[in-house]
Amino acid sequence: MSSSYASLTSALKQAGLRLTPQRLAICRFLAESREHPTAAMIYEHLRPEYPSLSAMTVYNTLKALVELGQVNALGDCGDDNVHYDADTSPHINLACISCHRIMDLPAPQIEALDGEISRASGYQLLGARLMFYGLCPDCQKTRVL
């Protein structure tokens, strides 16, 4: 379950940032897409609608959303790109090493794990990334390798 468009935009507003058309479009795409897009994907997707859009604006907006805790940057997806995930609730990311699709899985076990980890380590836990890698059902059929 992704952060909604409303929660992304209201977080920007509460931080004193203006809700410009560019920022709103980036939020809309993040909230609606289930693709864990990269900065480049967001830029290319929005360019037809906003021909003057600059990549810098995409980077800036993503950085703001990450700092506000509304979006996670995933750096370990198996390709070499940073993907953005508007779902900041505890869950598992499953990346296909062949087609590089990323899907989300609920993981109620995480809460229990969290407790065990902080007890065992003394760390005060603030977040997690649970990335699993494998072949998705489609690529298991298609791929010979």
Added chain:
Amino acid sequence: MSSSYASLTSALKQAGLRLTPQRLAICRFLAESREHPTAAMIYEHLRPEYPSLSAMTVYNTLKALVELGQVNALGDCGDDNVHYDADTSPHINLACISCHRIMDLPAPQIEALDGEISRASGYQLLGARLMFYGLCPDCQKTRVL
């Protein structure tokens, strides 16, 4: 528990790669250090001993070890650097967001999780990265922020 020096070097040898002094030194450092070093850290650490060492050799050796499954590249450690982990057995990485130390934790729960995930998703699972973020015991005391 890290891959031993012996397993790193024998994996290189079995792959038909020569055990040069540079490669052996990189393996030794990976096996002995518990610091999850970056390529730059390895390079700087070995330079006094190997003044002619080139960064390219470090990158090449790490790439070979990663491709042989002897070392994991961790791209999501909270700083913006790729850290290398010679422990490829299933475990949890715990990164301190203040001092950027990374520690390992055993996680016998992972095997069960693995089964649940492949059943729920249809993915054929091949690996995982379990990164948790927080404040280590030292930084909880030290930091005011």
Added chain:
DNA sequence: TATTTATTTATATTTATTATAAATAAGATT
């Protein structure tokens, strides 16, 4: 020892991201 092949090194190149500064747009003030 000469020859072949792998490896290392030095250098150049690439590419994602960040920094900078001018241009633009929005909000506030009068």
Added chain:
DNA sequence: AATCTTATTTATAATAAATATAAATAAATA
């Protein structure tokens, strides 16, 4: 509404990690 102030966007330049290339070196083989 017009002006002033500030934020934002854009275009461009700069940065830095990683990769590619090619010459130099070292190792293995004959």
